[in-house]
Amino acid sequence: xxxxxxxxxxxxxxxxxxxxxxxxxxxxxxxxxxxxxxxxxxxxxxxxxxxxxxxxxxxxxxxxxxxxxxxxxxxxxxxxxxxxxxxxxxxxxxxxxxxxxxxxxxxxxxxxxxxxxxxxxxxxxxxxxxxxxxxxxxxxxxxxxxxxxxxxxxxxxxxxxxxxxxxxxxxxxxxxxxxxxxxxxxxxxxxxxxxxxxxxxxxxxxxxxxxxxxxxxxxxxxxxxxxxxxxxxxxxxxxxxxxxxxxxxxxxxxxxxxxxxxxxxxxxxxxxxxxxxxxxxxxxxxxxxxxxxxxxxxxxxxxxxxxxxxxxxxxxxxxxxxxxxxxxxxxxxxxxxxxxxxxxxxxxx
Amino acid sequence: xxxxxxxxxxxxxxxxxxxxxxxxxxxxxxxxxxxxxxxxxxxxxxxxxxxxxxxxxxxxxxxxxxxxxxxxxxxxxxxxxxxxxxxxxxxxxxxxxxxxxxxxxxxxxxxxxxxxxxxxxxxxxxxxxxxxxxxxxxxxxxxxxxxxxxxxxxxxxxxxxxxxxxxxxxxxxxxxxxxxxxxxxxxxxxxxxxxxxxxxxxxxxxxxxxxxxxxxxxxxxxxxxxxxxxxxxxxxxxxxxxxxxxxxxxxxxxxxxxxxxxxxxxxxxxxxxxxxxxxxxxxxxxxxxxxxxxxxxx
Numbered sequence: 001x002x003x004x005x006x007x008x009x010x011x012x013x014x015x016x017x018x019x020x021x022x023x024x025x026x027x028x029x030x031x032x033x034x035x036x037x038x039x040x041x042x043x044x045x046x047x048x049x050x051x052x053x054x055x056x057x058x059x060x061x062x063x064x065x066x067x068x069x070x071x072x073x074x075x076x077x078x079x080x081x082x083x084x085x086x087x088x089x090x091x092x093x094x095x096x097x098x099x100x101x102x103x104x105x106x107x108x109x110x111x112x113x114x115x116x117x118x119x120x121x122x123x124x125x126x127x128x129x130x131x132x133x134x135x136x137x138x139x140x141x142x143x144x145x146x147x148x149x150x151x152x153x154x155x156x157x158x159x160x161x162x163x164x165x166x167x168x169x170x171x172x173x174x175x176x177x178x179x180x181x182x183x184x185x186x187x188x189x190x191x192x193x194x195x196x197x198x199x200x201x202x203x204x205x206x207x208x209x210x211x212x213x214x215x216x217x218x219x220x221x222x223x224x225x226x227x228x229x230x231x232x233x234x235x236x237x238x239x240x241x242x243x244x245x246x247x248x249x250x251x252x253x254x255x256x257x258x259x260x261x262x263x264x265x266x267x268x269x270x271x272x273x274x275x276x277x278x279x280x281x282x283x284x285x286x287x288x289x290x291x292x293x294x295x296x297x298x299x300x301x302x303x304x305x306x307x308x309x310x311x312x313x314x315x316x317x318x319x320x321x322x323x324x325x326x327x328x329x330x331x332x333x334x335x336x337x338x339x340x341x342x343x344x345x346x347x348x349x
Numbered sequence: 350x351x352x353x354x355x356x357x358x359x360x361x362x363x364x365x366x367x368x369x370x371x372x373x374x375x376x377x378x379x380x381x382x383x384x385x386x387x388x389x390x391x392x393x394x395x396x397x398x399x400x401x402x403x404x405x406x407x408x409x410x411x412x413x414x415x416x417x418x419x420x421x422x423x424x425x426x427x428x429x430x431x432x433x434x435x436x437x438x439x440x441x442x443x444x445x446x447x448x449x450x451x452x453x454x455x456x457x458x459x460x461x462x463x464x465x466x467x468x469x470x471x472x473x474x475x476x477x478x479x480x481x482x483x484x485x486x487x488x489x490x491x492x493x494x495x496x497x498x499x500x501x502x503x504x505x506x507x508x509x510x511x512x513x514x515x516x517x518x519x520x521x522x523x524x525x526x527x528x529x530x531x532x533x534x535x536x537x538x539x540x541x542x543x544x545x546x547x548x549x550x551x552x553x554x555x556x557x558x559x560x561x562x563x564x565x566x567x568x569x570x571x572x573x574x575x576x577x578x579x580x581x582x583x584x585x586x587x588x589x590x591x592x593x594x595x596x597x598x599x600x601x602x603x604x605x606x607x608x609x610x611x612x613x614x615x616x617x618x619x620x621x622x623x624x625x626x627x628x629x630x631x632x633x634x635x636x637x638x639x640x641x642x643x644x645x646x647x
Contacts, residue, residue, distance in 0.1 A: 208367035
């Protein structure tokens with residue numbers, strides 16, 4: 001057992017590379033597999049015949065290229081962002097219950113979405129509805145507010161941050177409830193379903209830009225994964241080892257909030273991915289953030305792609321909100337991992 | 350610091366490259382030219398739209414509907430595209446439609462814009478009020494070259510409504526409480542199509558203007574509103590007699606409300622009053638039957 005743990009603490013670049021490549025290969029395989037699953041029977045051969053002519057379009061091509069593949073890519077982007085951000089939040093806040101929404105992203109995005117609906121604005125930015133844009137701004141604004149409050153509460157402000165996050169979440173949720181009760185009911189349903197997490201295929205440019213932002217964010221977080229290892233053991237230790245704790249914390253929270261906000265503006269609030277995927281990877285492969293970050297992101301993408309495929313297939317042609325599947329499958333799966341690998345739960349204590 | 354600048358620079362380049370090659374409108378789908386003079390394969394995205402299409406004689410051309418499209422009965426056997434609030438876009442495309450009729454509501458706006466982006470002809474109509482229903486029928490009639498049928502349909506409903514209105518002039522308008530949900534109590538407010546139906550049936554909403562569309566109300570407001578008739582649309586699929594018994598038991602706690610004292614509590618079939626559809630007049634009639642029980646049928 002000891003031997004096993006020692007191996008994990010000494011992560012060689014080679015092991016890291018092998019594992020990452022294996023995970024990415026798994027992701028690609030899963031994405032290809034999932035693109036063949038859907039409510040309509042799409043034949044790959046028919047799809048390869050091209051878009052067809054204006055009078056006789058090729059539905060197989062359209063479904064595969066314009067619906068399924070964009071949606072699967074979207075799920076991968078969102079899953080990677082949430083799981084990567086979740087791993088960082090858990091490290092910086094040194095709290096196993098932390099997830100990407102803990103500092104108010106969820107209620108901030110919800111409030112933004114609600115305001116977009118209530119104010120009745122109608123425009124699109126690169127095919128994005130005002131809901132998505134307002135949610136993005138709301139999410140980032142709220143994290144900034146929480147960070148500022150946390151700063152005021154003290155220098156080592158993890159507890160202050162968490163409490164500020166909880167209170168701001170509760171306060172904004174109350175405002176959302178208030179708006180819910182006065183808004184037109186149909187609009188409210190739209191927002192509620194949007195918030196429950198919704199996956200829809202997106203414009204190619206939106207996917208491209210979001211993928212770029214999330215990938216850049218994850219690479220940025222990887223840059224600070226070594227200091228994060230030290231910080232997750234305690235701020236005082238980190239300080240004494242010459243690490244600029246506050247600066248690392250700021251970068252970590254800012255970047256992970258940014259990619260979370262991108263994810264939320266793409267698909268609403270999808271729970272559980274950011275909480276359990278990092279834990280699962282940590283339980284199985286150990287807590288080193290240099291490995292935890294890339295692998296959590298890739299496995300988060302795998303998890304959400306699979307969950308979304310189930311969500312759009314299982315009660316076809318009705319569609320389930322993907323959050324239902326992430327919790328229903330992710331929860332039990334995580335508990336099994338927890339029992340199987342409980343010897344490594346030391347990190348959680 | 351250098352690697353951060355490098356990262357940021359790569360991101361900027363990435364986005365610029367994406368914008369150059371992928372920006373909206375740049376990679377388009379096949380733009381369909383109207384092949385046939387009028388739509389022959391129509392997908393309906395809401396139960397009341399399905400009813401309108403059938404009423405215009407387009408039942409044959411409807412290739413798929415939402416799962417809650419239960420009227421006319423033969424609509425229920427059409428392929429389903431999921432619920433109207435969480436539709437399955439693959440099933441919509443799989444129907445190879447040349448017209449998709451959607452509601453102009455937030456849940457469907459994104460679907461509509463996605464389908465339009467792929468080049469599918471979409472027609473979004475807004476149906477919140479009786480007037481909008483008439484306009485929607487005409488719009489759909491125009492898009493499907495069924496103008497005459499649309500005219501006849503709208504005129505028929507208007508004539509029925511006017512006849513009823515003439516029969517009901519001179520009468521006092523009973524104060525109606527429209528119960529949407531019993532626990533907690535929620536009723537229809539003024540700014541709803543139910544309010545319009547109540548007024549067209551010769552009643553008036555017992556609840557005054559409220560902040561909410563479907564306001565939650567307390568016993569105090571019900572007593573103060575001096576409610577003369579209580580109408581509850583039944584829960585779908587429920588037994589009317591059983592729900593009527595439950596309603597009597599519930600309202601028994603307010604015995605001094607005129608509606609309760611005079612036993613004027615009605616549970617009605619929700620079918621025609623839950624959506625604005627060509628069966629509008631049947632809905633109004635079923636409400637009128639509660640308000641004027643003595644001259645039922647007249």
